[in-house]
Amino acid sequence: MSTPLSDLERIKIESRYLRGTIAEGLRDPVTNAISDDDNKLLKFHGSYLQDDRDLREERRKQKLEPAYSFMLRARLPSGVVTPGQWLVFDRLAREHANGTLRITTRQTFQWHGIIKHHLKPTIAAIHGALASTIAACGDVVRNVVSTANPVESAAHAVAYEWASRLSSELAPQTRAYHEIWLDGEPLVGEPEPVEPMYGATYLPRKFKIGLAIPPLNDIDVFAQDLGLIAIIEQDELKGFNVAIGGGMGATHGDPTTYPRLASVIGFVTPDQLRAVAEAVITVQRDWGNRSERKHARLKYTIDHRGLDAFKAEVEARVGFALEPERDYQFDDNGDRYGWIEGADGRWHLTLQIESGRLADVGERRWLTGLRELAKVHQGDFRLTCNQNVIVANVAADERARIDAIVAAHGLDGYRTHSAIRQLAVACVALPTCGLAMAESERYVPELLPKLEAVLEAHGLRDAPILLRLSGCPNGCSRPYLGEIALVGRGPGRYDLRLGADFRGQRLNQVYLENVDEAAILEALTPLFARYAAERSTGEHFGDFLLRVGVLAGNVRRIPAEVVA
Template sequence: MSTTEINPDLVVDGKLADNERLKGQSELLRGTITQDLGDQMTGGFTADNFQLIRFHGMYQQDDRDIRAERQKQKLEPLHNVMLRARMPGGIITPKQWLAIDKFSQEKTSYGSIRITTRQTFQFHGVLKPNIKLMHQTLNEYGIDSIATAGDVNRNVLCTSNPVESELHQEAYEWAKKISEHLLPKTKAYAEIWLDGEKMQGGKVEEEPILGSNYLPRKFKTTVVIPPQNDVDVHANDLNFVAIAENGKLVGFNVLVGGGLAMTHGDKSTYPRKAEDFGFVSLENTLDVAAAVVTTQRDYGNRVNRKNAKTKYTLDRIGVDVFKAEVEERAGVKFSDSRAYEFTGRGDRIGWVEGIDNKHHLTLFIQSGRLLDYPDKPLKSGVAEIAKIHKGDFRMTANQNLIIAGVAEQDKAKIEEIARAHGLIDDNNSVQRENSMACVSLPTCPLAMAEAERYLPTMIGHVEGLLAKHELTDEHIIFRIVGCPNGCGRAMLAEIGLVGKGPGKYNVYLGGNKNGTRIPKLFKENLDEQAILAELDQLIGRWGRERNENEDFGDFVIRVGVVAEVIVSVRDFHD
């Protein structure tokens, strides 16, 4: 990959955000984390380490449900960490699964495993004495959490296609290669958590791709296999759209600059679709990935973190300028994009048979939360399957779990276990299976309103409205998030509820089924009663006035309920 000089005219001038200071002073992500681990006077991390542990895959949180009571008792918040594992493509073996199941049961406050929209798992509620043990346990089974948070390239997603097994395997291998290529090179993770050897003579490694100050903001990458857009490409900074000929992968269309986070009341922030740069052959994939990352590294906004993502860099310096910079750095010219089409993005719940004559069972896991409930011991059920399963598991970006590679003779036993533990529920509606929420309260410090805990109730209401208007066989892409930071991908929903305050949400309408359109603000700061009143009216109109096979998101735009968002910087806030 060639090197280029930085054009100072394209760099944002001003006082750097404080995160730039702490990254630059961190000795490549070491900080004083080790010292904090030994401090038994507090359950949390102090000063810069609160931010630095994110680069190691953890967020410091506390249980907000009991925060006020602890304050009354003059106790600090019940600090703990959430860990997000690095699992490119979401594939995990039964042996690994049983290991994480055991740890979650014995060493976390909640006892759950959560499958996330980043196609991996999270532990919630890990107290300080168990943090190092957690990393060492994961490492023993070939898992780490390097760079799953912080200003780096995060867990690389890959379409969970269990049918076209050969093409999926090729795409999955590229997801792993991209992940490894863009990882931080610092040894801080091994030193701190795995008792790796300290660097000699105070020497600090170099970061050839990420740089000594890493990226201006978080960075997300996907590999997607059309026609399924199950990874929601337009939520990500960098996307490789697999192009196949005769069932073999030949290259990728490269999409750059997607992202969904915004800030309430700040019109300089907005969700944005990714831009199609063109096609590259397989041998250029890693060079192009590095070139996109280094261009964002050098020209992303390090002054204002709210405008630091790749999407804002594209709009500030221009798509053509950004693309030309990538071509020069990679030594590659993009050719015209190859034809492809997305036809859906949901997971195919239930059994499907692959071209390799193996069977694959996709289990719907509401909000990805695996826990043993009184009437549905979901977590124990997956563990029982793991004990006998000879294939692998695939976590999906829609928070579901695929039992992949099942031989014909093993199908009946696996289904029997799944049904006995509530992992297969024939009463789940298609609407429920196409709805999603972020974690939100009680653990997320950014949450303004409920999401995961509220989703089952709200979906019940939506199911009722569909039945009322004789639309039971239809569904709407419906998502709830506790704040506007984008984790539950509500800004690619046909109906997106974005938390504004306790019990209050902004309502966005007009995304589409394929995930290729940003919705637009419909009403602000509504409570449940007001939301349901609006949806009752809109769903009723949809049932009466829609064109044949017209989806809800397309309908509300056609009849003028909201305007279509074509170019976010122009249309989203107008």
């Protein structure tokens, strides 16, 4: 007896390659929302219907529908944005969204607060700027990310080009996007099959690809469904170690869901990469769980079917065996702030954007500052997976002008910020994310000064510690790779997780469950004191906690009942 498909699988089957009735719903003047089925399909087009949860109760009392609006996300391979695109995106944020741009942990932009009749012209304008929103969400290969500064050598640039190529070649082929958003001519009758890789029902769940260039693991390559580790020898790209099965999402109280680090299965040369990537995707397409979405990510497919069996199937589909993995070493997974010179003599300035939110608030005029930079900058911009922005490819004689604009708009805080502030990452959470259980982005400005005060009291202001905040256990901010992480349980309450490593190669562990801020600070204060007094030279906080026995070592990644 076959297992019944999930409801979303039905929606995809009936969608005619992601069309559904989205176009009709956008024209409906009675509501600012669209149907639930169409909202699920809309994700494939890069958007989610949301509502302002701060206003829900008041609007309910007034017998009004929720304050609906749409989040829109771009597909920007490796996070590269031209100055011209930046100016378009900035204008859209001010004219059609809530006046902010948000850099995500997948090197792209989100716009929040777009009302329904502004959604189509916003997407059309993004297309006009030679970008897209297709497959920024949904059960497809999402925005492909890569180490944020690929211009340090010729080999870095070649590796970046592979990431960009994968993003383009693995995108959906349906004409639905052009029909709905760009007024393309609809096909007469039933559309012909147009998805040679995905098929009519696409993938069982989202699929994330990331390419890291050692010694930087700034993308958290082991959090990806498909992680690619560039192997560069004598300034030549030899190929990639292939890691599969990473994923951050989990569900509170359900031990059959868990974060997992990707497993390295071998090495491929550049000319083998596309075939291997497509094989991994199509095995997941065919083997993945289409009945229970909580168990539909690649990590669960691998753990249920076995890593060896999955690898064997990939090799059978490509027709060759993967070579043994090559040696590599990661040093850290943060961003490097300030100016860095590239191999070609051009310069790159990394700016810190707290929680990725570009906005004008008081004297901090970040949105305006980046707009002014885009007006004069002759290079490009690079978004990072840690929610920051690189003003890239700057000529040496342009640095002073860039610095002046940065300082005038309060964008130079990275010069004086504490180390933990420089490394903090947070998801959006409340008020717009429907999954959020607790604050995250809005909590960062409250929490950080309190942590900084404790750290400074122990002489740890400049100690780099990875801090991750998440409003729920789904893991958009990659909290399970934080040396300190707060994962939302409810209003003002979090799981405190500790002990990941600074290179993104070890998951953290639950230290306290469902606690408030007072309990979190009470727990961390003596740990910071111990760390200050007993750490070894160069020892990171997560490593210290394991070495001195605060946390147990050799923790299983996979609950025993899952693989039984």
